[in-house]
Amino acid sequence: MSFVGRLFFVTFARLPSRQENSMHLLVSLLTGSNTQCRLHAVRCLHELSHSIHTNVAPACLPATPYLLTYLSGQSTKFTELCLYTLGNLIPDSDVVKEKLLAQGIIPALASCMENQRHNLAVVEAVGFTLSQLLQAKDAAEKIIPTVLTSCLPSQLLSVLTPDPKFGLAPAIECAWCLHYLACSKDGRELLAQGALLQCSSLLSSLGGAEGSKEGMELLVCPLLRCVGNLLSFCPVNSLSSQVGDVRLVVALCAFLQAYLHTQPALARESAWVLNNLTAHSGEFCSALLTFNLVPGLMQLLLFSQGINTMILRILANVAHKKKELSVQMVHLGLLSTLCSTLKMADQEMVTLSLEVLFMLVVSGPQVVDEFVRLNGVPLLEAIQYNSEGEMRQRAVYLLERHLLSDSSSACTVDNVSSS
Numbered sequence: 001m002s003f004v005g006r007l008f009f010v011t012f013a014r015l016p017s018r019q020e021n022s023m024h025l026l027v028s029l030l031t032g033s034n035t036q037c038r039l040h041a042v043r044c045l046h047e048l049s050h051s052i053h054t055n056v057a058p059a060c061l062p063a064t065p066y067l068l069t070y071l072s073g074q075s076t077k078f079t080e081l082c083l084y085t086l087g088n089l090i091p092d093s094d095v096v097k098e099k100l101l102a103q104g105i106i107p108a109l110a111s112c113m114e115n116q117r118h119n120l121a122v123v124e125a126v127g128f129t130l131s132q133l134l135q136a137k138d139a140a141e142k143i144i145p146t147v148l149t150s151c152l153p154s155q156l157l158s159v160l161t162p163d164p165k166f167g168l169a170p171a172i173e174c175a176w177c178l179h180y181l182a183c184s185k186d187g188r189e190l191l192a193q194g195a196l197l198q199c200s201s202l203l204s205s206l207g208g209a210e211g212s213k214e215g216m217e218l219l220v221c222p223l224l225r226c227v228g229n230l231l232s233f234c235p236v237n238s239l240s241s242q243v244g245d246v247r248l249v250v251a252l253c254a255f256l257q258a259y260l261h262t263q264p265a266l267a268r269e270s271a272w273v274l275n276n277l278t279a280h281s282g283e284f285c286s287a288l289l290t291f292n293l294v295p296g297l298m299q300l301l302l303f304s305q306g307i308n309t310m311i312l313r314i315l316a317n318v319a320h321k322k323k324e325l326s327v328q329m330v331h332l333g334l335l336s337t338l339c340s341t342l343k344m345a346d347q348e349m350v351t352l353s354l355e356v357l358f359m360l361v362v363s364g365p366q367v368v369d370e371f372v373r374l375n376g377v378p379l380l381e382a383i384q385y386n387s388e389g390e391m392r393q394r395a396v397y398l399l400e401r402h403l404l405s406d407s408s409s410a411c412t413v414d415n416v417s418s419s
Helices: 004-013 015-028 034-048 061-072 078-093 094-102 104-114 121-134 143-146 152-158 167-180 185-190 193-208 217-231 236-243 248-259 264-280 282-291 294-302 307-321 323-330 334-341 347-361 363-375 377-386 389-403
Strands: none
Touching: 004 143, 015 034, 015 061, 015 282, 034 061, 034 078, 034 193, 034 363, 061 078, 061 094, 061 104, 061 264, 078 104, 094 104, 104 121, 104 152, 104 167, 121 143, 121 167, 143 152, 143 167, 143 377, 152 167, 167 193, 185 193, 193 217, 193 236, 193 248, 217 236, 217 248, 217 264, 236 264, 236 282, 236 307, 248 264, 248 282, 248 294, 264 282, 264 307, 282 294, 282 323, 282 363, 294 307, 294 334, 307 347, 323 334, 323 347, 323 363, 334 347, 334 363, 347 363, 347 377, 347 389, 363 389
């Protein structure tokens, strides 16, 4: 910061009684004809916007109309400073946020992004400021509807693919904005603009890229959340066209493996999206077997931190879709893996294992024979005698109807709900 800027900042911070006069002086410098003074003034405002004092943001209100006006012109650096100053002020004060909305910050951001769409430094700054708005506690009612009816969503989508020369930062900021929009009840607006297809395609591309670019996880995370949330708005009959290439499952499994030990939370996000995807589509369930991804998923069943339960749900989705898929998973050794998970202390894992086991044994008598050969019956008997509630009921049902009876072929999936 310049000497003038530092002097002003110290005066402003230490003498609250003079804040009003100090701000009037700063605004006069900001709106004056001297270019250098304007730059010093906006730098000073930017420094003030980082203050931990709660009274600073409201004190900066006289300057906000000019900061918004300057988004339509000036130099790149000046515009960036205006944007970051506005973005920093938003979380600190509801009064500032309300004023900025009334002053037209959303149209101003849309216009700035449209005019500066080839200037990625400014685009990144717009993304940052917009993300601060979208994280407000009342964003769903007061902000998101206005943003969705503007040109901002299409502009955000247009920046998603990273520029190899500039880096990931603009795409990361825009992806987080899309995530906040996708979390709203108006997610169908984003679907209509092709957001699910574009985010899915980019994830497929990132998952198939050779090597991992530094910081790529910062882009993968909001993209995963976008896709996971938008899937809930997507009609089942249009899932394939909205998501696009089934090779998305390959990318999701690649992220699972890549982030399993370094960033398990991101691995869980990948598993969550894969679960949402396979829950509604037999095509994506089949793709897990087509691309030989099931063996890798089975290895993760012994990994904790919430990932193994999600993997079991994914395998349950696959088994539920088609009996042929169940038989294929048995041939890949799923029954042997279930024998291990049935011994776990985690009750949720055991319950889910019993659910998957049921879907496997009803797929054909050869599955029952294989489970018996693997000494699976004593495991179910142990659960029957040592457990209570749903676990015990499922174990008893499997033993009496499928494993210790000759009438197993007459049983249907509906029977388990009546036990």
